[in-house]
Amino acid sequence: MGGFPILSAMLLVPLAGAIACLFSEAKTARVIALVATLIDLALGIVLWMNFDVGGAQWQFTERAALFAGFDYALGIDGIALMLIMLSVFLMPVCIGASWSSITKRVGEYMAAFLLMEVLMIGVFAAQDILLFYIFFEAGLIPMYLIIGIWGGDNRIYASYKFFLYTLLGSVVMLIAMLWMVIEAGTTSVPALMVYDFPPAAQTWLWLAFFASFAVKMPMWPVHTWLPDAHVQAPTAGSVILAGVLLKLGGYGMIRFSLPMFPEASAQFMWLVLGLSMVAVVVTSLIALVQHDMKKLIAYSSVAHMGIVTAGLFAFNTQGLEGAMVMMLSHGLVSGALFLCVGVIYDRLHTREISRYGGIAINMPAYATVFLFFTMASIGLPGTSGFVAEFLSLAGVYQISSWAAFVCTTGIILGAAYMLYLYRRVAFGPQVNEDAAAMPDLSMREYLLLVPIALAALWMGVYPESFLAPMRQDIAVLDARLSRAAPEGDADFAKGEGMPAAEAHAEGEAH
Amino acid sequence: MELSNSLGLVLPELILSLSGLVMLLFAAWGGDRLSSAISIACCVALGAAFALVAPSVCAGASGPDTIAFFGQFRADAYAGMAKLMIYAASGAALIVAPRYFDRLGEMRAEYPVLVLFAALGMSIMVSASDLLTLYIGLELNSLSAYVLASFLRTNEKSAEAGLKYFVLGALASGILLFGMSLTYGFTGGTSFAAIQAAAAAGELSTGMLFGLIFVLAGLAFKISAVPFHMWTPDVYEGAPTPVTAFFASAPKVAAVALLGRVAVEAFGSQADAWRQVVIFAALASIVVGALGAIGQQNLKRLLAYSSINNVGFLLIGLAAATQAGLAAMLVYLAIYVVMTIGSFAALLLLRDAEGNQLETFADIAGLSTTRPALAWCLLLIMFSLAGIPPLMGFWGKLVVFWAAVEADLLALAVLGMAASVIGAFYYLKFVKVMFFDEPADRVKGEADTAHWVLLAICAVLISPIGYLLTGWLVSIANKAAGSLPLAG
Numbered sequence: 001m002g003g004f005p006i007l008s009a010m011l012l013v014p015l016a017g018a019i020a021c022l023f024s025e026a027k028t029a030r031v032i033a034l035v036a037t038l039i040d041l042a043l044g045i046v047l048w049m050n051f052d053v054g055g056a057q058w059q060f061t062e063r064a065a066l067f068a069g070f071d072y073a074l075g076i077d078g079i080a081l082m083l084i085m086l087s088v089f090l091m092p093v094c095i096g097a098s099w100s101s102i103t104k105r106v107g108e109y110m111a112a113f114l115l116m117e118v119l120m121i122g123v124f125a126a127q128d129i130l131l132f133y134i135f136f137e138a139g140l141i142p143m144y145l146i147i148g149i150w151g152g153d154n155r156i157y158a159s160y161k162f163f164l165y166t167l168l169g170s171v172v173m174l175i176a177m178l179w180m181v182i183e184a185g186t187t188s189v190p191a192l193m194v195y196d197f198p199p200a201a202q203t204w205l206w207l208a209f210f211a212s213f214a215v216k217m218p219m220w221p222v223h224t225w226l227p228d229a230h231v232q233a234p235t236a237g238s239v240i241l242a243g244v245l246l247k248l249g250g251y252g253m254i255r256f257s258l259p260m261f262p263e264a265s266a267q268f269m270w271l272v273l274g275l276s277m278v279a280v281v282v283t284s285l286i287a288l289v290q291h292d293m294k295k296l297i298a299y300s301s302v303a304h305m306g307i308v309t310a311g312l313f314a315f316n317t318q319g320l321e322g323a324m325v326m327m328l329s330h331g332l333v334s335g336a337l338f339l340c341v342g343v344i345y346d347r348l349h350t351r352e353i354s355r356y357g358g359i360a361i362n363m364p365a366y367a368t369v370f371l372f373f374t375m376a377s378i379g380l381p382g383t384s385g386f387v388a389e390f391l392s393l394a395g396v397y398q399i400s401s402w403a404a405f406v407c408t409t410g411i412i413l414g415a416a417y418m419l420y421l422y423r424r425v426a427f428g429p430q431v432n433e434d435a436a437a438m439p440d441l442s443m444r445e446y447l448l449l450v451p452i453a454l455a456a457l458w459m460g461v462y463p464e465s466f467l468a469p470m471r472q473d474i475a476v477l478d479a480r481l482s483r484a485a486p487e488g489d490a491d492f493a494k495g496e497g498m499p500a501a502e503a504h505a506e507g508e509a510h
Numbered sequence: 511m512e513l514s515n516s517l518g519l520v521l522p523e524l525i526l527s528l529s530g531l532v533m534l535l536f537a538a539w540g541g542d543r544l545s546s547a548i549s550i551a552c553c554v555a556l557g558a559a560f561a562l563v564a565p566s567v568c569a570g571a572s573g574p575d576t577i578a579f580f581g582q583f584r585a586d587a588y589a590g591m592a593k594l595m596i597y598a599a600s601g602a603a604l605i606v607a608p609r610y611f612d613r614l615g616e617m618r619a620e621y622p623v624l625v626l627f628a629a630l631g632m633s634i635m636v637s638a639s640d641l642l643t644l645y646i647g648l649e650l651n652s653l654s655a656y657v658l659a660s661f662l663r664t665n666e667k668s669a670e671a672g673l674k675y676f677v678l679g680a681l682a683s684g685i686l687l688f689g690m691s692l693t694y695g696f697t698g699g700t701s702f703a704a705i706q707a708a709a710a711a712g713e714l715s716t717g718m719l720f721g722l723i724f725v726l727a728g729l730a731f732k733i734s735a736v737p738f739h740m741w742t743p744d745v746y747e748g749a750p751t752p753v754t755a756f757f758a759s760a761p762k763v764a765a766v767a768l769l770g771r772v773a774v775e776a777f778g779s780q781a782d783a784w785r786q787v788v789i790f791a792a793l794a795s796i797v798v799g800a801l802g803a804i805g806q807q808n809l810k811r812l813l814a815y816s817s818i819n820n821v822g823f824l825l826i827g828l829a830a831a832t833q834a835g836l837a838a839m840l841v842y843l844a845i846y847v848v849m850t851i852g853s854f855a856a857l858l859l860l861r862d863a864e865g866n867q868l869e870t871f872a873d874i875a876g877l878s879t880t881r882p883a884l885a886w887c888l889l890l891i892m893f894s895l896a897g898i899p900p901l902m903g904f905w906g907k908l909v910v911f912w913a914a915v916e917a918d919l920l921a922l923a924v925l926g927m928a929a930s931v932i933g934a935f936y937y938l939k940f941v942k943v944m945f946f947d948e949p950a951d952r953v954k955g956e957a958d959t960a961h962w963v964l965l966a967i968c969a970v971l972i973s974p975i976g977y978l979l980t981g982w983l984v985s986i987a988n989k990a991a992g993s994l995p996l997a998g
Contacts, residue, residue, distance in 0.1 A: 022886075067977050068984035069909065105879070130908070134899035141893055144938070148946045156946055160938060167898075167934055171927040174908070178915040178923075 005062050006050075007074040007125045010043050010088070011118050018114035026106035030099060033110035037091040040117065044088035051081050053469050057476065058190055061127065070130035070187045078469035079254060079324060080124040083247055086331045087120045089455065090243045094236035096448045097339055101235065101346050102150060109150055112142040113236065120244050124251065128187045129177050136248060137170055143237070143245070151232040158225075158232035165225040169215030176208035180260070192260055194480075199263040206264035209257050217249030219272075219309060220279035223302045230298035231351070235342030238294060242301050243335035247327045250308050254320070258312065259477055262484040265313065269486055272313040273396075273403045279306030280410030287417040293341045293351045296421055297334060300377065303410055304330045310407050311392030315485035319395020320474045321467055326392055328466060329384035329459055333376045336452040340370045343445055344425075347438040353421065358430035363440045367426045369449050374422045376456045378415045384459035399488040516578035519585040522559035522593065523637075526630040529555035530623055537619035545619040549604050552622035556604075556629060560597040563590045570989030577639070581701045584639040586993040591840055591986060592636040592767035595847050596760045600629040602851045603756035605960050606858055610752050613865050616662055625756065628654035632764035639775065641690045641700040644768065648686070648732070651761060652679050658756065659749040671748025678741040682731030689724025692717055693776075702776040706995075710779035722777055726787050729772065732765035735825060736794035739818045743802070746814035751867060754810055755854030758817050759847045766824050766843060770836055773828060774994050781831040788829045789922055795822030796926055800933035809860075809869045812936065813853055816895055819933050820846050826926050827910040830917035836991035838909040841983055845894075845906040845972065852968025853891045859884055859965065861955025868952055871939075876949025884953070885944045887969045894972045896937035897930055902972040905980060 017036030021029040051059060061075035076084065094113055102109050119142070122135035140163055148159035181187050184195045197205060215222045226246075230238050258265050280303050287299035304326065311323030343366060344359070345351055360367035372383075379385035389411055397404035430436040441449070459466055517524065533548050533555075540548075566576075567590035576586040604622055611617035627650060634647030656679065660672020694700050696717040697708035709718065727738065734742040746754045773784055799819025806812040824846070827839030860868040868874070878885035894903030907930065914923040970976070 066981075068980040069912070108878075108882075134904070137898060137904075138900045141898060144941070145945060148942060156942060159942070159946070160935075163938060164931060164935060168928070168931045171931055172924055175911060175915060175920070175923045175927055178908075178912050179920070182912075182916050 005074075006043060006047055007060050007076065007121070008062060010040055010047070010084075010121050011125075013039050013043070014091075014114040014117040014121075018111040018118070021107045021111040021114060024107050026103075029107040029110045030095070033095045033114055034092060036114055037088070037095050037117065040121075041088045041092055044085050047076075048081060048085060048469075051076075051078070051469055053078070054472055057473065058127070063127075071128045073127040073131065073188065074125045075127045075190075076125055077473045078471070079251070079473050081469050082324065082328055082466060083124045083244075083251055084121055086247070086328055087117065087124070087244045089451075090239060090331065090335055091117045093335070093339070093448050093452065094239050096444060097239060097342055098234065098236040099444060101342070105149065109146070112146050113240070115142045116146075116240060120248075123248060127189045129181065129189055129192060130187055132189065133170075133174055133177060136252075137167070139245065139248075140166060143241070146237045147229060147233045150234045150237070153232075154228070155232045158228040161225045162229040165222070166215055169222070170212040172208045173212040176205045180205060189255070193255075195260070197261060202261040202264035203267065206257060206261040206268060209252065209261075210268070213249040213252040213257065214275075215249070216252065217246065217305050217309065218302060219249075219275050219305065220282060220302060221275075223279070223283070226302060227295050227298040230301075230338075231292060231294045235338060235345065238338040238342075239335040242297070242338055243331040246301060246305060247331060250305070250312065250323065250327050253309070253312050254323070254477070259480050262481050265481070266315070266484040266486050269313050269315070269399075272309050273400060276306040276310035276313075277403055277406040279303060280310075280407050281413065284410050284413035284417060288413065288420065290417075291353055293353055293421065293425070294338065295351075296353075296417065297337050297341065300414065300417065301330065301334050303414060304334070304377075307389060307392050307407060307410065310396050310403060314392070314395035314399045315478075315481050316395050316398055316488075317474055317478050318391050318398070320477060321470065322388055322391025322393070322395050324470055324474070325384070325459070325463060325466065326388035329376070329388040329456065332452050332456045332459070333373055333383075333385060336373045336449060336456070337370075337377060339445075339448055339452075340366070340373060343441065343449075344435075344438065348435060353424050355432055356425045356435045357428045357432060358426070359435055359438060360426040361430060362436055363438060365441045365446075369441070369453060370426060371422065372453050373456070374418045376460070378418050379411055382457070382460045384456045384463070387460055387463045399486065401489055512580075516583070519576065519578040520583060520637075522562045523630060523633050525555055525559050525562070526626060526633065530626040530630060533619075533623045533626065537623055540619065542618050545617050545621070546608060548619050549608060549622040552626045553601055553604050555626060556597045556601045559629075559633070560594060560601075563593045563597070566590045567594060567986060567990065570993060572993030576993070581703060582640045582643045583634075583637050585637055587986075587990040588767070588771065588836075588840075588993045589637040591990040592763055592843075593633050595763045595844060596629055596632045596636070599759035599763065599847050599851060600625050600756065602855075602964060603752055603760070605964060606755060606855060607750075607752040609958050609960065610750060610858060610867070611661075614662065616750075618661075621658070621661060624654045624658050628658065628756075629760065632760055635764045636767045636771070638768065638771070639702045641694065641702075641705075644772070645683075645687065645690065647764075648768075649683065651764065652683065652732075655679075655757065655761060658753045659745055661753060662750050665750075667748035668750060669748075671745045674741055674748075675745045678731070682728050682738070684728075685724050685731070686728025689721045689726075689728055692721030692724060694721075696721060702772070705776040706778060709777060714780050714783055719783060722780065722784060723787065725772060726769075726784060729765060729769045730791055733762060733769060733821050733824075734818055735791040735821050736798045736818065737791075739795065739798065742818055743806075743811045743814040746817075747808055747810045751810065751854060751858055751869075754813075755851060755858075758813065758850045758854065762817065762821070762850075763843050763847060766821070766828075766839065770828055770839060771994065774831070774836065774996060778831075778996060785829055785831060788825050789919070792822045792825035792829055793922070793925055793929065795819065795825065796929045797822075797932065800929060800936070803933070803936040806936075807870050807872070809857055809871065809874070812940075813850075813857070816853075816933075816937075817850065820895070823907060823910055823926065823930075826914050826919075826922060829919060829922060830913040832913060832917050833988070833991045833994075833996055834916055835910075835913040836994060837984070837987040838913040840987040840990055841909050842906040844983060844987075845902050848968050848971045849891055849894055849903060852887070852965055852972065853895070855961050855965040855968065856884060856888050856891065859955065859958065859961050860953050862952050863954040865955055871943050872950060873952045874950075875943050875947040876951070877944040877953060879949045880951050881953050884965075887965050888944060889941050890969050890973060892937040892940040896934040898934070900974040900977070902976040905977065909984075 631651030803815035894901035
């Protein structure tokens with residue numbers, strides 16, 4: 001790529017688009033937003049093409065001492081690359097999903113979404129801890145506006161809850177960051193990732209970071225903002241919330257909590273595993289009794305995020321890889337599920353499950369796509385969900401067979417609530433006349449859903465494309481964690497050790 | 511020789527006082543028709559003083575060369591930086607005023623002169639290195655401010671504000687004088703250097719401690735730190751809006767800078783004694799400022815609580831009692847002044863069809879659909895006041911907390927940061943009312959160029975673009991804080 005600052009370009013394009021949208025008519029704003037997100041997608045593809053798998057850990061680095069106290073420093077590794085790809089892939093879909101359903105204040109709406117894109121890419125690309133915090137927290141402003149202006153009936157409550165909940169989670173993290181910067185004498189994330197903080201301090205720092213990431217994730221019991229935010233947000237808002245914003249917590253853990261505080265992470269492993277187990281089982285059960293489609297999918301997100309946290313704190317390669325694939329897969333699948341809900345919501349303007357029924361008869365194409373994503377969410381082999389769940393649970397099994405056992409019940413419950421949802425919406429008799437009269441997918445909706453389905457299928461059939469860029473970074477992280485990794489209770493991991501485990505992962509991947 | 515040196519150092523103050531006296535004569539003989547000319551002349555005087563102070567700030571003036579009148583007065587970079595903010599804020603108060611008073615038929619020639627004298631008083635305050643200079647500056651500022659608060663003679667609220675401000679301000683001055691006399695009695699000197707020497711010599715005696723506490727209490731009144739904040743909402747609400755903008759910016763700068771100088775220069779060796787007072791005031795101000803604002807319907811009262819809240823964050827920088835802490839305090843002050851002036855400039859733009867000022871939440875409902883530019887500027891300011899990145903208000907909080915963490919005040923930093931979330935609630939309410947509620951469509955007043963220019967400048971400065979200035983701001987603040995003789 002030479003010296004072309006591609007990451008800055010990826011930040012600048014949507015930023016320029018956002019400013020342009022603010023001053024445009026509805027029609028032009030839509031076009032500007034679509035063009036800007038597509039340019040960013042193209043830049044993202046160029047980024048992936050030029051990413052040197054197995055090369056330097058940090059690539060495309062940029063650094064400029066623009067500010068006092070911290071630097072404008074960007075750069076990505078494989079983990080960040082994949083999450084950036086997820087963001088730029090979902091953004092055009094979000095714009096498309098709002099094409100006709102948003103009619104008031106279109107310019108501001110598009111500007112808010114483009115701003116979100118800037119901030120999300122910034123979070124994943126930031127190599128300065130304070131720059132990271134700025135991008136991380138700034139996302140609250142556009143999301144607050146998206147929920148509050150274009151949301152449902154109870155939007156005000158949901159927007160306040162979203163904002164204050166996540167803000168309260170994050171403020172203490174800032175103090176922890178300042179302490180680390182003063183202690184280590186640098187704000188650079190790569191430098192902090194290899195700095196050994198005293199174990200006594202790690203405990204507090206880990207807790208401060210955990211408070212923030214657990215809320216963002218969200219982990220049980222601090223997940224309660226998520227169902228409210230999801231239900232009230234417009235469709236595209238839910239897509240971006242589930243698709244990318246929930247990944248910020250997992251990204252934070254894999255980038256900060258684990259490599260910077262290995263000892264504390266081991267110390268709190270059972271806290272995380274315990275909360276993850278509760279999350280998987282409890283939120284799955286809650287999802288089972290929901291009457292509101294969006295709420296159901298929101299709770300399923302919390303359950304899936306429980307698998308991510310369990311995989312992250314399994315302290316082995318499979319667990320970490322599984323957690324990363326789970327984040328990518330969940331980003332695609334739950335985003336698509338919210339889109340599916342949006343499709344029928346746009347027609348009937350209700351999210352009540354009982355208002356639908358038997359729509360497979362009048363909307364066969366829709367029912368097929370919806371079925372595919374339902375299966376992907378359950379983790380049917382051949383879809384991305386399977387790879388994600390299998391790898392994470394294989395990793396968790398090595399550290400604790402009990403945790404793996406409990407988390408696996410989540411998959412069964414997941415199948416239960418998703419199939420139950422699908423049966424009530426798509427099958428059965430057509431009790432509601434208006435639901436029976438809904439037209440099938442339009443061209444625009446095909447264009448939104450099919451690419452996501454293809455991506456999820458690709459990830460399910462050949463996950464190596466997605467695992468390859470991350471493998472080296474996960475190996476580095478695994479090596480860093482190895483000094484603190486707790487003993488597992490699975491016997492097979494004892495004698496053979498890591499080489500066997502890695503060969504297993506390779507075999508699975510191909 | 512000494513005299514000419516000293517006169518050179520007080521040249522900005524000389525300019526202000528002479529032009530103030532001349533303008534007063536013009537006002538007395540020329541009457542109110544000269545008011546706009548006098549306003550412009552006062553702006554020019556402030557600009558001249560600004561230009562005179564600027565080089566010494568950039569050069570980081572410090573040391574014995576900056577002492578005038580045998581230790582009565584110091585024209586160092588610390589005072590200089592505070593003066594720059596004071597002059598700029600006073601100038602802004604002059605610029606926003608005519609439009610407001612003209613409509614009420616109350617634009618009188620005394621207004622710019624009083625602002626000028628207040629600026630002079632503040633200028634003396636921040637340069638004071640002797641308790642007597644301090645008191646002269648403080649009273650000159652306060653007396654001008656009392657008159658300004660009740661400038662709308664026929665308006666009951668304005669008169670009430672002036673009276674309240676006067677009574678409570680006089681009480682505060684009394685407390686301050688009492689503390690000063692105790693300090694003098696137990697240290698044997700009024701100059702900060704003499705107090706420092708006496709305090710450093712031995713244990714802090716009970717009498718000196720009393721003196722210190724009373725001085726701090728008197729100054730806490732002036733910066734409206736909790737528990738001496740009660741006058742603030744009433745005075746801010748009752749005073750004419752341009753005057754409120756002035757009160758919330760320039761005198762705050764002066765009093766905070768003065769407090770910093772007294773704490774460090776006079777009592778620097780007893781930092782442990784005053785630190786606990788400052789920490790209490792800081793946390794109490796943050797919490798009370800945040801909680802008190804929640805129920806408010808009047809925007810000016812709300813901004814009054816917001817200023818109490820912000821004083822708390824300023825005091826966290828002072829509590830660190832390090833050079834970094836004082837520099838952080840100055841940086842925060844600069845950002846605070848910009849945010850305050852921006853918010854009041856926006857408030858002044860809220861006028862109904864007849865040109866009456868609107869100042870309640872109900873009036874700005876749905877402002878984003880009827881007046882999008884104004885609403886977006888206010889949104890920037892409110893998120894900035896709440897300290898949400900990427901706006902400059904966040905960076906101000908960041909440097910303050912950075913200094914606190916560096917000084918090992920972790921508990922203070924964590925509590926202050928957590929309490930800032932409470933404050934976020936009512937700033938969010940501002941945004942909610944403007945963006946989420948149904949439009950009330952009451953804001954009709956035509957645009958006013960001066961206000962818009964001021965608001966636009968402030969909005970740009972606190973937007974992420976402002977971060978490009980941080981390097982420069984920090985180097986100036988570091989030089990300014992470095993010019994103070996820190997103990998230890």
